[in-house]
Amino acid sequence: MSEAIPVGHPQPSETSAWVRRFLPLVAPGGSVLDYACGSGRHARLFAARGFRVVAVDRNAEALATLAGEPRVEPRCEDLEDGPWPLAGEVFDAVVVTNYLFRPRFADLLACVGPGGVLIYETFMLGNERFGRPSSPEFLLRPGELLDALGAGFTVLAFEQGVVERPKSAVVQRVCALRRAADSVALPSASE
Numbered sequence: 087m088s089e090a091i092p093v094g095h096p097q098p099s100e101t102s103a104w105v106r107r108f109l110p111l112v113a114p115g116g117s118v119l120d121y122a123c124g125s126g127r128h129a130r131l132f133a134a135r136g137f138r139v140v141a142v143d144r145n146a147e148a149l150a151t152l153a154g155e156p157r158v159e160p161r162c163e164d165l166e167d168g169p170w171p172l173a174g175e176v177f178d179a180v181v182v183t184n185y186l187f188r189p190r191f192a193d194l195l196a197c198v199g200p201g202g203v204l205i206y207e208t209f210m211l212g213n214e215r216f217g218r219p220s221s222p223e224f225l226l227r228p229g230e231l232l233d234a235l236g237a238g239f240t241v242l243a244f245e246q247g248v249v250e251r252p253k254s255a256v257v258q259r260v261c262a263l264r265r266a267a268d269s270v271a272l273p274s275a276s277e
């Protein structure tokens with residue numbers, strides 16, 4: 087997905103409020119996959135809280151900034167072409183931000199282990215009026231993340247609409263569990 091952040095454009099260093107909100111749901115000391123991590127803003131966030139993080143991206147230069155980061159294993163892999171690099175691996179949490187590649191969605195969901203958490207936030211249709219990404223290939227359709235989750239997931243929280251962060255964008259975001267949510271305390275929102 088080359089359109090979202092044009093070459094030379096700085097990647098955001100602030101972590102996502104949506105990711106921070108649901109981080110407490112991840113089992114303490116658990117394993118986390120930062121999927122298409124870029125320079126690993128969320129890998130660093132989770133590692134700083136004591137989680138073991140696998141940070142995957144195809145951008146070796148961005149991954150190199152994670153070298154030596156305690157508890158972070160950077161992996162340079164192509165998540166779209168070639169053999170699936172995460173075959174058979176499961177994590178207590180999978181975090182995806184600002185990335186969409188539909189053909190691998192089922193593989194991505196399979197990385198959420200039993201009882202695990204999926205925290206996903208990316209752009210959706212409507213974002214084209216504010217800027218990039220603007221191609222429908224990289225923009226979720228209304229409700230698409232909900233539709234993509236199978237019966238094995240319980241949706242804890244879902245939002246879609248315009249946010250200011252600080253630039254206007256249209257995003258969709260979900261937090262879903264691979265377990266029942268009836269005994270889960272909902273973390274409160276704090277932007």
Ligand SMILES: C[S@@+](CC[C@H](N)C(=O)[O-])C[C@H]1O[C@@H](n2cnc3c(N)ncnc32)[C@H](O)[C@@H]1O
Nearest residue numbers: 087090122123124143144145164165166183184
């Ligand atoms: C907009 S950035 C988001 C980075 C990070 N998730 C974040 O929110 O800060 C999209 C990332 O997807 C990665 N990416 C694009 N295509 C990829 C592919 N085929 N395999 C692995 N990573 C890819 C890019 O290298 C880039 O780091």
